[in-house]
Amino acid sequence: MQPRRIVILGSTGSIGTQAIDVVDGAPHLFEVVALSAGGGNLQLLARQAVHTGAAAVGIAAGDPRKLQELISEAARLAGRQDYRPEIIAGPDASARIAAVEADVVLNGITGSIGLAPTLAALKSGATLALANKESLIVGGALVKAAAREGQIVPVDSEHSAIAQCLRSGSAAEVEKLILTASGGPFRGRTREQLHDVTPKEALAHPTWDMGLMVTTNSATLVNKGLELIEAHLLFDVPLDRIDVVVHPQSVVHSMVQFIDGSVIAQASPPDMRLPIALGLGWPDRVPKAASPCDWTKATSWTFEPLDTVAFPAVDLAKDAAKQGSTFPAVFNAANEEAVMAFHSGRIRFTEIVDTIDAVLSEHSGSSVLTLESVLDAEDWARTRAHERLAVSSL
Known part of the structure; x- marks a missing residue:
């Protein structure tokens, strides 16, 4: 039996690195054919590329020439000077990598930016091993309509x-x-x-x-x-x-x-390698x-x-899901902006969920769910969250 051909999106993150561990432990079952990452850790991506022998490597940001240099150096150190993968760069790199011919695409990207790669993977016909929950949540019926029965496997x-x-x-x-x-x-x-x-x-x-x-x-x-x-x-x-x-x-x-x-x-025991495998x-x-x-x-x-008074986020998410349309996308986008504001010291911890609640209360939803309407709703939510966060103070 031939090994399953695997594409790993978000390879330098927690899910991606553990996925490579799983592949290393079962080389007779899996073969990595392509990798993608955001571009924040080009050295690790280069080492992963050489280690797996991936035929294609994608980065959303960063200098592709620098990545090529790092891959060449890593290949030299590994005695694999003949290794020359195709490098795909740009904001759509992960979506293009997701369309590479494969048996399984593991989407380990964090955040709603994983939606386009999720749709690309489903369109390719590969099984989608989904760790990027945000793409299903913000895409909702759009993602479900693109998937055949059993095509999405949760991670x-x-x-x-x-x-x-x-x-x-x-x-x-x-x-x-x-x-x-x-x-x-x-x-x-x-x-x-x-x-x-x-x-x-x-x-x-x-x-x-x-x-x-x-x-x-x-x-x-x-x-x-x-x-x-x-x-x-x-x-x-x-x-x-x-x-x-x-x-x-x-x-x-x-x-x-x-x-x-x-x-x-x-x-x-808590070990993500089991659900990844x-x-x-x-x-x-x-x-x-x-x-x-x-x-x-x-x-x-x-x-x-669950203490829903101290932690109201679950009830808030359930309400957003009941309203459907683009409300889950707004929930997620407002949260992502608020989390970054918290880590930059601009708001308090409790204001993260308060911001989500406030932005959701102003949203009217979209009559038709498309990729464009989802992206528009996210843009609106991020802008509105920024406006609210701008007047917040510690």
């Missing part, structure tokens, strides 16, 4: 868990989906106690090692709100039948409750992709209700 640990649990019953037997949340670094704090937390504290996630945006989103629980919308779109389960429960140990990644009262959970190999499992739980040691798992 977020929660949605990968749900996909596994759903194998235990038919769609008609599903009562509800239960997303687990670690609670982030501020679990147990009141809204008043969150007022003066610092960016450094917000980035101190107790379980996962992620980038600035996703880690901050986990601290505000915006990430869980986005995941709730994603679960609704991926699995066609109504929003009022998707719950969130806090599980600090992050071992039970999510659960499915069936109509007979049975609950099926997927459990494993499932995304690349679906529906087959990749042997030894990650370590299992050690059942010879005593352990405890706890579950707590």
